[in-house]
Amino acid sequence: MQPPAVVLTEYAPEDRSALELWWKNAAVAGYLGDLGRLLRESEVGSRMTDGYIARPTLRWMARPSPTGEPFGFIAVQVTGDRDASYAVVPPLSGGVNIAIDPLRCGGGLGPATMKALLAQPELADLATLGGAVDVTNLPCLKMLLKLGISRGALRGSGRKVFFDFVIPRTSERDE
Ligand SMILES: CC(C)(COP(=O)(O)OP(=O)(O)OC[C@H]1O[C@@H](n2cnc3c(N)ncnc32)[C@H](O)[C@@H]1OP(=O)(O)O)[C@@H](O)C(=O)NCCC(=O)NCCS
Numbered sequence: 001m002q003p004p005a006v007v008l009t010e011y012a013p014e015d016r017s018a019l020e021l022w023w024k025n026a027a028v029a030g031y032l033g034d035l036g037r038l039l040r041e042s043e044v045g046s047r048m049t050d051g052y053i054a055r056p057t058l059r060w061m062a063r064p065s066p067t068g069e070p071f072g073f074i075a076v077q078v079t080g081d082r083d084a085s086y087a088v089v090p091p092l093s094g095g096v097n098i099a100i101d102p103l104r105c106g107g108g109l110g111p112a113t114m115k116a117l118l119a120q121p122e123l124a125d126l127a128t129l130g131g132a133v134d135v136t137n138l139p140c141l142k143m144l145l146k147l148g149i150s151r152g153a154l155r156g157s158g159r160k161v162f163f164d165f166v167i168p169r170t171s172e173r174d175e
Pocket of ligand 1 (some may be wrong): 032
């Protein structure tokens with residue numbers, strides 16, 4: 001079967017109403033947390049769990065065509081190390097958050113959106129892309145399996161348990 005067409009367009013404030021609708025779904029809100037937090041601008045240079053924020057959060061809407069109705073949202077927070085002058089420096093890694101319209105889940109749009117993300121030129125300089133999946137999140141675990149992305153270590157956080165996943169990126173350094 002032909003994989004679904006996916007075009008990623010930069011997130012714009014007028015997309016928020018679609019996201020608010022999707023976030024009424026318990027799985028989306030439960031696995032991704034507060035929408036406001038995902039859309040809030042984090043300060044470049046500030047500390048996160050796995051590094052320092054290297055650039056403003058990258059956010060896209062996934063659509064079937066440049067002007068089609070959105071069916072997905074995907075965001076990447078890029079982090080890196082900090083040098084002696086407090087500049088954020090490589091190796092850079094991206095933390096991914098993805099949501100598909102709950103009415104469209106199960107049709108392969110998630111894996112197709114992840115593939116479109118991997119082809120984004122803005123991510124070409126990242127050493128890795130990854131994230132954390134709640135162990136109860138079967139659709140996401142199945143999606144990663146379809147993409148050939150292996151699960152990493154188990155990690156507890158509060159009352160939740162996550163698998164980390166990491167996607168190594170091909171970069172000039174490896175060639
Ligand atoms: C995880 C997610 C992005 C996957 O996208 P998707 O388009 O549903 O992916 P797929 O179509 O490949 O579906 C993956 C599997 O989950 C199953 N699935 C998807 N939604 C489901 C649902 N609501 N209930 C039961 N199973 C579901 C599919 O049937 C498929 O199973 P299969 O491989 O046995 O056929 C999407 O389900 C989603 O947005 N979930 C809520 C937010 C979330 O969990 N984000 C990820 C946080 S790490």
